[in-house]
Amino acid sequence: MAKRGYHHGDLRRALVDAALNLIEEKGPTGFTLSEAAKLAGVTPAAVYRHFEGRDDLIAEIARQGFETFADLMEYAYDTGQPSSLASFEATGHAYLAFARRHPGHYVAMFESGISINRTPELAQVAQRAFGVLEKAAAELSKNIPPDRRPPPQMFSAHVWALSHGVVELFARGAPGTKSPFPPEDLLEAGIGIYLRGLGLIDRDE
Amino acid sequence: MAKRGYHHGDLRRALVDAALNLIEEKGPTGFTLSEAAKLAGVTPAAVYRHFEGRDDLIAEIARQGFETFADLMEYAYDTGQPSSLASFEATGHAYLAFARRHPGHYVAMFESGISINRTPELAQVAQRAFGVLEKAAAELSKNIPPDRRPPPQMFSAHVWALSHGVVELFARGAPGTKSPFPPEDLLEAGIGIYLRGLGLIDRDE
DNA sequence: TGTACATCAGTGAACGCGCGTTCACTGATGTAC
DNA sequence: TGTACATCAGTGAACGCGCGTTCACTGATGTAC
Numbered sequence: 001m002a003k004r005g006y007h008h009g010d011l012r013r014a015l016v017d018a019a020l021n022l023i024e025e026k027g028p029t030g031f032t033l034s035e036a037a038k039l040a041g042v043t044p045a046a047v048y049r050h051f052e053g054r055d056d057l058i059a060e061i062a063r064q065g066f067e068t069f070a071d072l073m074e075y076a077y078d079t080g081q082p083s084s085l086a087s088f089e090a091t092g093h094a095y096l097a098f099a100r101r102h103p104g105h106y107v108a109m110f111e112s113g114i115s116i117n118r119t120p121e122l123a124q125v126a127q128r129a130f131g132v133l134e135k136a137a138a139e140l141s142k143n144i145p146p147d148r149r150p151p152p153q154m155f156s157a158h159v160w161a162l163s164h165g166v167v168e169l170f171a172r173g174a175p176g177t178k179s180p181f182p183p184e185d186l187l188e189a190g191i192g193i194y195l196r197g198l199g200l201i202d203r204d205e
Numbered sequence: 206m207a208k209r210g211y212h213h214g215d216l217r218r219a220l221v222d223a224a225l226n227l228i229e230e231k232g233p234t235g236f237t238l239s240e241a242a243k244l245a246g247v248t249p250a251a252v253y254r255h256f257e258g259r260d261d262l263i264a265e266i267a268r269q270g271f272e273t274f275a276d277l278m279e280y281a282y283d284t285g286q287p288s289s290l291a292s293f294e295a296t297g298h299a300y301l302a303f304a305r306r307h308p309g310h311y312v313a314m315f316e317s318g319i320s321i322n323r324t325p326e327l328a329q330v331a332q333r334a335f336g337v338l339e340k341a342a343a344e345l346s347k348n349i350p351p352d353r354r355p356p357p358q359m360f361s362a363h364v365w366a367l368s369h370g371v372v373e374l375f376a377r378g379a380p381g382t383k384s385p386f387p388p389e390d391l392l393e394a395g396i397g398i399y400l401r402g403l404g405l406i407d408r409d410e
Numbered sequence: 411t412g413t414a415c416a417t418c419a420g421t422g423a424a425c426g427c428g429c430g431t432t433c434a435c436t437g438a439t440g441t442a443c
Numbered sequence: 444t445g446t447a448c449a450t451c452a453g454t455g456a457a458c459g460c461g462c463g464t465t466c467a468c469t470g471a472t473g474t475a476c
Contacts, residue, residue, distance in 0.1 A: 027318060029318065111316075157384050158391070161370030161371045161391070162363070162395075164369075164373060165371075168366075179362050180358055181356075181358075189359060190366070192402075193355070193363070193399055194395075195402065196403075197398035197400065197403075
């Protein structure tokens with residue numbers, strides 16, 4: 001058995017894990033401080049030794065989520081280099097992969113209602129994540145003739161919106177809104193068509 | 206003053222309006238039955254004369270929302286006829302216009318957690334709305350050579366996802382996630398690039 | 411037109427519940443000597 | 444090695460709150476005669 005600290009060992013982490021499970025199961029609304037504490041085998045009051053309160057716990061989950069998210073995006077970007085096209089496509093895949101593999105984090109980040117500017121630390125790590133997408137978009141856009149080149153921020157926004165929409169509508173157990181296509185295929189095809197529209201992929205490719 | 210019914214006149218409608226205002230202001234979480242009743246100038250218990258409970262009230266709001274949404278989509282579609290391209294683009298605009306003009310309805314429909322299959326009536330009206338988009342996509346796709354034509358359901362899914370993503374990320378007062386572009390422009394440009402990618406708009410147009 | 415009656419929308423009090431948060435405390439762990 | 448002490452993570456009881464929902468009721472409105 002791993003070394004334990006004072007009493008519980010690593011309650012902070014245990015609370016984060018418990019809260020993640022609850023968020024995954026019941027959505028951001030279904031999560032309560034008390035239940036997370038109970039899941040971690042601890043009194044609700046104990047939570048206050050590690051977090052300022054409910055919102056602080058959610059914010060910490062979001063922060064960890066953005067951290068992982070940014071790492072994945074950066075890794076994907078590097079994987080695609082030196083091709084700016086491959087890098088761009090890889091970040092798109094990474095987005096969806098993150099949402100699938102870390103649904104609780106994703107919810108805490110985008111649906112929990114906590115502000116991305118809640119703390120400077122949170123804002124910074126979120127910016128790191130989005131920065132990767134923007135960088136990939138900026139480099140890719142250099143391949144477009146200047147006269148028909150949309151602002152790179154615009155087209156990273158497009159990819160982000162498409163990815164987010166696919167996640168929300170089709171990648172979740174969202175009741176009643178099922179697609180006949182796997183979300184991965186849907187997103188990949190969508191980005192492919194989009195890039196063709198920008199003239200970045202050959203029409204017959 | 207308009208004719209009043211028994212006591213309140215039209216409490217059912219007043220409750221829906223009150224709930225809509227609350228949802229717009231505070232999100233789906235912030236809405237409570239008691240507060241909606243209070244806003245309508247009535248005791249919480251009175252709500253049960255008109256709705257089975259909290260969820261039933263939300264579902265009714267979603268139903269009305271889908272009704273309006275479907276009407277707008279159909280109107281937009283008709284406006285674009287006989288050009289399938291114009292019809293398709295018009296439904297895209299209608300999507301965003303609806304989300305902007307009826308934010309409370311939009312939230313009740315897509316973010317409240319109520320299932321689209323809660324009642325057959327709700328499922329039916331939702332299907333009517335999405336059916337317009339699918340029809341527009343199907344007609345448009347006839348202009349694409351069969352060998353490079355993606356399934357029309359796929360491409361209505363793309364437009365839906367892009368629209369939803371733009372709404373969620375950029376069209377709302379979502380804290381911290383602002384785009385330097387108006388959501389309308391963002392969506393229009395995105396759909397334009399996408400249609401170019403499908404070969405439905407000339408590259409130089 | 412006036413009276414007696416039926417209807418039923420809305421009242422007001424009450425309920426049980428779980429929430430987030432506070433507080434003085436306890437007792438296991440780590441540390442100094 | 445053993446003892447006295449300090450630390451502080453977690454306890455347990457309590458709080459005030461607003462929630463959704465129920466119930467017997469009341470009294471304004473509509474209707475029959």
